Amino acid sequence: MTSTATPAPTSxxxxxxxxxxxxxxxGVYVAxxxxxxFNAVFxxxxxxxxxxxxxxxxxxxVLIVALGMALVIGTEGxxxxxxxxxxxxxxxxxxxLGAGPLVAIVMALVVGVLAGxxxxxxxxxxxxxxxxxxxxLLVGGRGLAxxxxxxxxxxxxxxxxxxxGTGSVAGVPIxxxxxxxxxxxxxxxxxxxxxxxxxxxxxxxxxxxxxAGLPVNRVLIGVYAISGVLAAVAGVLATSRLAASDPAxxxxxxxxxxxxxxxxxxxxxxxxxxxxxxxVFGVVLMQLVRATLIKHxxxxxxxxxxxxxxIIAAVYVARERR
Amino acid sequence: MTTTTEPAPAVAKSTAARTKVLQRQGxxxxxxxxxxxxxxxxxxxxxxxxLRDLALQGSFLAVIALGMTFVIITGGxxxxxxxxxxxxxxxAAWGSQYGFLVALLLPLVVCGLIGLVxxxxxxxxxxxxxxxxxxxxxxxxxxxxVITDEGATTYQIAPDSAFVELGRGTVFGFGYPIFIAAVLxxxxxxxxxxxxxxxxVFATGGAEQSARLMGVPLAKTKVxxxxxxxxxxGLAGALTAAYLQSGVTVIGxxxxxxxxxxxxxxxxxxxxxxxxxxxTVIGxxxxxxIQNVINQIGTLDSNYQSVVSGVFLLIVVVLQRxxxx
Numbered sequence: 001m002t003s004t005a006t007p008a009p010t011s012x013x014x015x016x017x018x019x020x021x022x023x024x025x026x027g028v029y030v031a032x033x034x035x036x037x038f039n040a041v042f043x044x045x046x047x048x049x050x051x052x053x054x055x056x057x058x059x060x061x062v063l064i065v066a067l068g069m070a071l072v073i074g075t076e077g078x079x080x081x082x083x084x085x086x087x088x089x090x091x092x093x094x095x096x097l098g099a100g101p102l103v104a105i106v107m108a109l110v111v112g113v114l115a116g117x118x119x120x121x122x123x124x125x126x127x128x129x130x131x132x133x134x135x136x137l138l139v140g141g142r143g144l145a146x147x148x149x150x151x152x153x154x155x156x157x158x159x160x161x162x163x164x165g166t167g168s169v170a171g172v173p174i175x176x177x178x179x180x181x182x183x184x185x186x187x188x189x190x191x192x193x194x195x196x197x198x199x200x201x202x203x204x205x206x207x208x209x210x211x212a213g214l215p216v217n218r219v220l221i222g223v224y225a226i227s228g229v230l231a232a233v234a235g236v237l238a239t240s241r242l243a244a245s246d247p248a249x250x251x252x253x254x255x256x257x258x259x260x261x262x263x264x265x266x267x268x269x270x271x272x273x274x275x276x277x278x279x280v281f282g283v284v285l286m287q288l289v290r291a292t293l294i295k296h297x298x299x300x301x302x303x304x305x306x307x308x309x310x311i312i313a314a315v316y317v318a319r320e321r322r
Numbered sequence: 323m324t325t326t327t328e329p330a331p332a333v334a335k336s337t338a339a340r341t342k343v344l345q346r347q348g349x350x351x352x353x354x355x356x357x358x359x360x361x362x363x364x365x366x367x368x369x370x371x372x373l374r375d376l377a378l379q380g381s382f383l384a385v386i387a388l389g390m391t392f393v394i395i396t397g398g399x400x401x402x403x404x405x406x407x408x409x410x411x412x413x414a415a416w417g418s419q420y421g422f423l424v425a426l427l428l429p430l431v432v433c434g435l436i437g438l439v440x441x442x443x444x445x446x447x448x449x450x451x452x453x454x455x456x457x458x459x460x461x462x463x464x465x466x467x468v469i470t471d472e473g474a475t476t477y478q479i480a481p482d483s484a485f486v487e488l489g490r491g492t493v494f495g496f497g498y499p500i501f502i503a504a505v506l507x508x509x510x511x512x513x514x515x516x517x518x519x520x521x522x523v524f525a526t527g528g529a530e531q532s533a534r535l536m537g538v539p540l541a542k543t544k545v546x547x548x549x550x551x552x553x554x555x556g557l558a559g560a561l562t563a564a565y566l567q568s569g570v571t572v573i574g575x576x577x578x579x580x581x582x583x584x585x586x587x588x589x590x591x592x593x594x595x596x597x598x599x600x601x602t603v604i605g606x607x608x609x610x611x612i613q614n615v616i617n618q619i620g621t622l623d624s625n626y627q628s629v630v631s632g633v634f635l636l637i638v639v640v641l642q643r644x645x646x647x
Binding site for chain 1: 399449458461628630636
């Protein structure tokens with residue numbers, strides 16, 4: 001009697017759970033494929049090399065920032081300061097461009113590392129919640145960038161620096177190439193190194209990681225520093241593409257785009273898991289959504305509301321079940 | 323035996339008390355110092371006109387920060403208030419053509435509904451407050467763009483309407499919004515400290531599990547708190563629209579950060595479970611005085627303002643953390 005009654009509900013339950021988990025893990029890939037098919041059929045001039053190049057160039061800075069964000073979220077943190085760090089990087093570039101593009105880029109990246117390490121220090125050593133620690137830099141960072149730049153947009157003339165944003169190697173834009181290489185690097189870091197394992201361990205259970213003797217503070221500071229330097233890279237590339245240093249608008253609301261992409265890509269906000277490929281597809285998905293809406297002449301207003309719905313839907317699917 | 327153990331708790335208690343005082347009064351002391359120094363250094367600072375202006379500017383932020391205080395005490399956060407504020411202003415300006423009541427109630431209802439949805443999503447589905455309200459930040463901005471033909475239309479409010487009076491009318495030169503904000507803050511303080519709902523707000527943010535076991539209506543409290551925050555942001559928007567005589571579409575970007583900053587500077591813990599309305603009001607005063615002084619200096623870039631706000635926020639948070647150890 002009991003043996004026939006019990007299996008039925010359990011198997012239904014496990015099947016639902018399995019389906020939910022499958023959706024959590026693969027939803028983003030399915031969504032990208034569906035959108036690609038939809039556009040291939042209904043959008044004119046979608047399947048062209050030119051269009052794909054444009055989409056990828058637009059997505060490259062978001063992807064670079066999202067890679068760092070994925071690592072931070074993997075440690076159960078969040079980095080709200082990425083947009084402000086991009087603005088800082090943009091403000092630094094014209095100051096040092098006179099000494100050559102390489103010096104300018106290195107200085108911008110150094111500022112990114114320092115800003116990130118500062119966030120990491122506040123989170124790891126002082127013990128401030130990540131959302132608050134990085135909020136301070138979000139509030140102050142852009143102001144600082146504007147103070148550095150005297151609140152002005154500076155046109156950039158340096159040929160070799162601008163090449164970074166406009167040039168391409170074998171038909172692939174340099175910024176896309178850099179984003180791809182960084183994605184591979186971060187994937188390697190998470191899946192193949194001790195540091196990657198430690199990131200996930202700290203995010204999964206910080207106390208246990210501490211008790212197990214992992215260098216928790218070093219891992220946290222490292223992760224935020226990586227997020228900072230990646231944001232600076234994105235700032236440099238975006239500045240080069242714009243051919244101007246514009247700290248007022250550079251990276252505005254970038255933290256939202258990056259967090260959205262990471263969460264849509266299946267990395268849970270509760271930490272303990274980093275999905276690099278999912279993040280890449282999360283960025284591609286959000287870019288495709290935007291492109292689809294624009295190409296079908298839907299206004300910006302509707303586009304924003306649909307993005308809001310996607311964020312809610314993705315987080316709803318990915319949420320931790322009690 | 324007992325005599326030797328006795329002093330230890332006493333010392334601990336006095337340290338704890340001192341910590342509490344510092345946490346509670348730190349912002350107040352800073353505000354008093356700032357005002358005193360500004361008064362001495364800048365002759366124009368103490369003029370009645372300037373003080374009236376300062377209070378008026380602060381009143382809009384205070385209304386939003388009041389709702390944020392409740393949200394943060396429950397351990398949550400509301401990132402949507404900047405967008406909701408702008409939406410409230412546009413709705414009020416659009417509604418003003420149908421009379422005073424529509425102009426006032428439309429933003430309150432719509433913005434309250436957005437807050438209600440925030441609260442329901444957070445309380446019922448266990449999603450992180452910051453991601454839910456992030457989505458409604460985008461949604462409210464989108465709705466605003468729909469109403470204003472993608473931001474191309476700015477609705478004007480007839481200068482002789484009663485609604486404009488709400489934003490521009492004065493008593494002894496002090497604008498109505500100042501009194502509205504003051505009354506709301508007093509009511510908010512009483513609700514927080516003297517009612518069962520206030521107790522529930524603290525309990526929700528203090529220790530959610532224990533609160534659940536004690537039978538605190540967590541879901542109801544959260545829904546109410548986010549609804550209040552949305553409604554207040556809408557009201558602040560409506561008041562601003564009445565003051566500006568139009569529904570400006572581009573305002574409110576990043577305002578949620580200011581609101582969070584003043585709440586935290588006022589001593590409310592972002593981890594929840596502790597905070598005061600008075601602290602928030604002091605936080606608003608502090609930020610607005612700093613802003614005012616930077617404007618008075620004149621030669622200073624107005625961008626220093628956000629740098630100073632950021633540094634202030636940082637100092638307060640670090641101090642809070644160190645004092646709690």
